[in-house]
Amino acid sequence: MNKTAESVWENCLSFIEDNITPQAYKTWFEPIKAVKLTDNALSIQVPSKFFYEWLEEHYVKLLRVALNKSLGNQAKLVYVIKMENARGKKPAFTEKIPSSQRSKVNSQDISMALNTKNPELKNPFVIPGIRNLKIDSQLNSNYNFENFLEGDSNRLARSAAKAVSAKPGGTSFNPLLIFGGVGLGKTHLAHAIGVEVKDKHPNKTVLYISAEKFTQQYIESVRKNTRNDFIHFYQVIDVLIVDDIQLLSGKKGTQDVFFHIFNHLHQNGKQVILTSDKAPVDMQEIEKRLLSRFKWGLSAELLKPDYLTRKKIITCKLYRDGVEISDSIVDFVAKNIKSNIRELEGAIISLIAHSSFNKEEVDLALAKKIVENYVHNSKKEISIDHIQKVVSSYFQMDIDTLQSKTRKRHIVQARQIAMFFAKKMTKASLASIGKQIGDRDHATVLHACKTVNNLTSTDKQFKKFVEDLDKRLVE
Structure with missing residues (x-):
C-alpha cells in the first residue's frame, strides 16, 4: 500500500492522541493538515508561527517518535505556515520551516524519554578534535535580520552587524562588540550575523557559544589535559560569536586562553563578535590587555526601543502570526511596555494565545489586564x-x-x-x-x-x- 501524507499523518495522530490529554490534542493537533509527503519528509500545515513555535517547544519529541513509527528513523518533518487572514490586499503569509535539527536519537531513546520526569534530550556541544572539522554552528535560524526590526535605538548596531555579515573579517568592525541591557536583542543580533554569514559564505566555519559554555569547556580541557586541542579547535573558526563575554570576569585562566585565541583569529583575518550587558569600560575584573582588544573594533550599544520601533515590532509580530488586533490596542501596548523587547514580545504572545484559545477578538480590557502583568513590578514597592x-x-x-x-x-x-x-x-x-x-x-x-x-x-x-x-x- 502506497503511503500518502494523509495516511502517514493519521497514523501519527493515533499515536499522539494516546500520549497526551484530550484538551491538548484538540487544541494543538486537530487544526493541523497533512500537505505533502516527499521521500521521508512529511509537510504539515499549521495556522500560525506561534502555533509552530509551541509545537517545537512542547511536542517535538512526541512528533519525532510518531513520525519514526510511520516512516522510519530517517523521517523528517517540515512545517508549512500559512495565514489566510492577511491584511488588505497582501497575500497570505506562507513560510516553510524544517523541524528543529536536534540530536539524532533512536526510537528506543525517545520512548524512554517520554516516560521520564525529565524528557529533555540535550545534545551537549562536544569539542571535536582538530581532525574533525565538521562543526555545528549552534545557531538559531529564527534569529535573523528579517525579524530584527531597525529603529533609532539599534540602527548603528544593526548596520554594523550587516556589514560584518557581508564581509566577515574584512571590515574595521573586528571585533564587533554589541552591548546593552536585558532583552534588547543582543543575542538575536549575534545569531543573525552567524545565520547570514552561513548563507552568504557557506565555506566559512561559524560558531556561536556563550561565555559560560566556553568557560566550562576550558575547565574540562584542563581536567583532561587537552588544553592544546581546545585552543587549536577555536583557532580554526572563521567567525566566532561569544555571547555574554562579561561572564569571563574574574576567571583568569579562561581570560588567558581566550586572549590567545582572539589574537590568533584577529591576526589571521577571522571575525570575532561579542555581546555584553555593559560597555568595555564598565567591565570589572577583565584583564586590561583583553579589554584593549575589545576596543580595537566597534562597540555598538542597543538602547531601549522608542515608541515607533515598539509599534513596528508589535505590528510585524501580529502579521507573521496571522492575528488581527485593532490599532488602538497596538498603540496601548506600545505606549505602556517600554522596558525591553523581550517583555514586549511576551505581551504580544499572551494576546495571541488568548485570541487563539478563546476564539475571540482581543479588546482593550484584555490588553490592559495583560499589560498590567508586565508593568506591575515597577509599581510595586521594591524590597x-x-x-x-x-x-x-x-x-x-x-x-x-x-x-x-x-x-x-x-x-x-x-x-x-x-x-x-x-x-x-x-x-x-x-x-x-x-x-x-x-x-x-x-x-x-x-x-x-x-x-x-x-x-x-x-x-x-x-x-x-x-x-x-x-x-x-x-x-
Missing part, C-alpha cells in the same frame, strides 16, 4: 532582597559575598550602594536595612549613604555604577 539581588548581579558576585565581612574595596562599595538604594527606595529603617544587609548597625548604613553621595559627585566611574543600578532597579 531590600530585590535590591541586593540586582546589585550583586551587577557587580558579578553572590549575595553572601555582598553581605560578608570582607574589606575589599569593590565589595565594600557594592554593599554601600545596596544600602544607599535600600534607604532611597524602601520604607525600612536604617537599623532594618543594616540588619538585612550583612547584619550591620544603623550607623554603618548612614555612613554608607554619605559615602555613596560623596563618591557620586567626585568619581565619574562610581556615578555610572549608581546611574546604571538606578535604571535596573525600576525596570
Whole structure:
C-alpha cells in the first residue's frame, strides 16, 4: 500500500492522541493538515508561527517518535505556515520551516524519554578534535535580520552587524562588540550575523557559544589535559560569536586562553563578535590587555526601543502570526511596555494565545489586564532582597559575598550602594536595612549613604555604577 501524507499523518495522530490529554490534542493537533509527503519528509500545515513555535517547544519529541513509527528513523518533518487572514490586499503569509535539527536519537531513546520526569534530550556541544572539522554552528535560524526590526535605538548596531555579515573579517568592525541591557536583542543580533554569514559564505566555519559554555569547556580541557586541542579547535573558526563575554570576569585562566585565541583569529583575518550587558569600560575584573582588544573594533550599544520601533515590532509580530488586533490596542501596548523587547514580545504572545484559545477578538480590557502583568513590578514597592539581588548581579558576585565581612574595596562599595538604594527606595529603617544587609548597625548604613553621595559627585566611574543600578532597579 502506497503511503500518502494523509495516511502517514493519521497514523501519527493515533499515536499522539494516546500520549497526551484530550484538551491538548484538540487544541494543538486537530487544526493541523497533512500537505505533502516527499521521500521521508512529511509537510504539515499549521495556522500560525506561534502555533509552530509551541509545537517545537512542547511536542517535538512526541512528533519525532510518531513520525519514526510511520516512516522510519530517517523521517523528517517540515512545517508549512500559512495565514489566510492577511491584511488588505497582501497575500497570505506562507513560510516553510524544517523541524528543529536536534540530536539524532533512536526510537528506543525517545520512548524512554517520554516516560521520564525529565524528557529533555540535550545534545551537549562536544569539542571535536582538530581532525574533525565538521562543526555545528549552534545557531538559531529564527534569529535573523528579517525579524530584527531597525529603529533609532539599534540602527548603528544593526548596520554594523550587516556589514560584518557581508564581509566577515574584512571590515574595521573586528571585533564587533554589541552591548546593552536585558532583552534588547543582543543575542538575536549575534545569531543573525552567524545565520547570514552561513548563507552568504557557506565555506566559512561559524560558531556561536556563550561565555559560560566556553568557560566550562576550558575547565574540562584542563581536567583532561587537552588544553592544546581546545585552543587549536577555536583557532580554526572563521567567525566566532561569544555571547555574554562579561561572564569571563574574574576567571583568569579562561581570560588567558581566550586572549590567545582572539589574537590568533584577529591576526589571521577571522571575525570575532561579542555581546555584553555593559560597555568595555564598565567591565570589572577583565584583564586590561583583553579589554584593549575589545576596543580595537566597534562597540555598538542597543538602547531601549522608542515608541515607533515598539509599534513596528508589535505590528510585524501580529502579521507573521496571522492575528488581527485593532490599532488602538497596538498603540496601548506600545505606549505602556517600554522596558525591553523581550517583555514586549511576551505581551504580544499572551494576546495571541488568548485570541487563539478563546476564539475571540482581543479588546482593550484584555490588553490592559495583560499589560498590567508586565508593568506591575515597577509599581510595586521594591524590597531590600530585590535590591541586593540586582546589585550583586551587577557587580558579578553572590549575595553572601555582598553581605560578608570582607574589606575589599569593590565589595565594600557594592554593599554601600545596596544600602544607599535600600534607604532611597524602601520604607525600612536604617537599623532594618543594616540588619538585612550583612547584619550591620544603623550607623554603618548612614555612613554608607554619605559615602555613596560623596563618591557620586567626585568619581565619574562610581556615578555610572549608581546611574546604571538606578535604571535596573525600576525596570
